[in-house]
Amino acid sequence: xxxxxxxxxxxxxxxxxxxxxxxxxxxxxxxxxxxxxxxxxxxxxxxxxxxxxxxxxxxxxxxxxxxxxxxxxxxxxxxxxxxxxxxxxxxxxxxxxxxxxxxxxxxxxxxxxxxxxxxxxxxxxxxxxxxxxxxxxxxxxxxxxxxxxxxxxxxxxxxxxxx
Numbered sequence: 001x002x003x004x005x006x007x008x009x010x011x012x013x014x015x016x017x018x019x020x021x022x023x024x025x026x027x028x029x030x031x032x033x034x035x036x037x038x039x040x041x042x043x044x045x046x047x048x049x050x051x052x053x054x055x056x057x058x059x060x061x062x063x064x065x066x067x068x069x070x071x072x073x074x075x076x077x078x079x080x081x082x083x084x085x086x087x088x089x090x091x092x093x094x095x096x097x098x099x100x101x102x103x104x105x106x107x108x109x110x111x112x113x114x115x116x117x118x119x120x121x122x123x124x125x126x127x128x129x130x131x132x133x134x135x136x137x138x139x140x141x142x143x144x145x146x147x148x149x150x151x152x153x154x155x156x157x158x159x160x161x162x163x
Contacts, residue, residue, distance in 0.1 A: 044140065045104070045105040045106055045109075045162045045163075046104075046105050046158075046159045046162035046163055047105050047140050047143045047144050047147065047162070048144065048147075048159065049144055049147050049148045049155070051144065054140065054141045054144040054145075055141075055144050055145050055148050057138070057141040057145075058138075058140075058141035058142045058143070058144045058145025058146070058148075059145045061134060061138045061139075061141055061142050061145075062074075062142050062145050062146070064133075065130055065133055065134060065142075066094075066142065069091035069126065069127075070091045070092075070093070070094050071091075071093075073095065074093060074094040074095035074146060074149050075093045075095055075097075076090070076091045076092045076093035076094065076095075076098060077090035077091045077092075078090075080092045080093060080098065083124075087124065088124055088125050088126050089123075089124055089125035089126075090125075091125075091126070091127070094146045094149070095146075095149040095150070096149055096150035096151050096154050096155075100146065101150055101154040101155070101157060101158040102158075102161075103158075103161070104158070104161040104162040105143060105158075105161075105162035106162070108143055109136070109139050109140070109143065111127065112129070112130055112134065112139045112142060112143075113129055113130060113131045113134070113136070113139055114129040114131060115127050115128040115129030115130075117129075
């Protein structure tokens with residue numbers, strides 16, 4: 001015969017309540033840590049050329065957004081160190097023969113996202129920002145694609161700048 005005393009019923013309800021509260025708390029903590037990594041930016045530099053998928057995606061984004069100024073072969077405008085007929089600086093090569101590899105990934109990412117005119121006072125070029133067209137991941141992919149053209153020594157130098 002099982003005897004249930006009035007205090008035992010209260011105790012069992014309290015235990016069930018605590019288990020439920022703990023389960024909810026654990027769920028909320030796990031949910032928070034799983035999904036905040038998607039919601040908040042993180043340091044994802046340096047961007048490497050290890051992912052072939054990033055390079056392929058970067059090529060597509062480059063061809064849709066960058067090729068009109070930097071050319072299909074990333075060679076930039078002819079006589080790129082000069083100015084165009086409007087007096088603006090021309091698009092530099094991105095294939096490792098210009099100065100792109102002198103900058104760290106954070107700087108390159110910001111230039112693509114916001115444009116030089118928003119980052120450099122009195123900038124006299126046409127590099128606009130692409131934040132409306134390209135996500136941060138798209139920009140990372142474009143950078144991986146660009147870096148895939150660089151000679152090994154310039155690539156390694158730039159990777160070290162970005163660490």
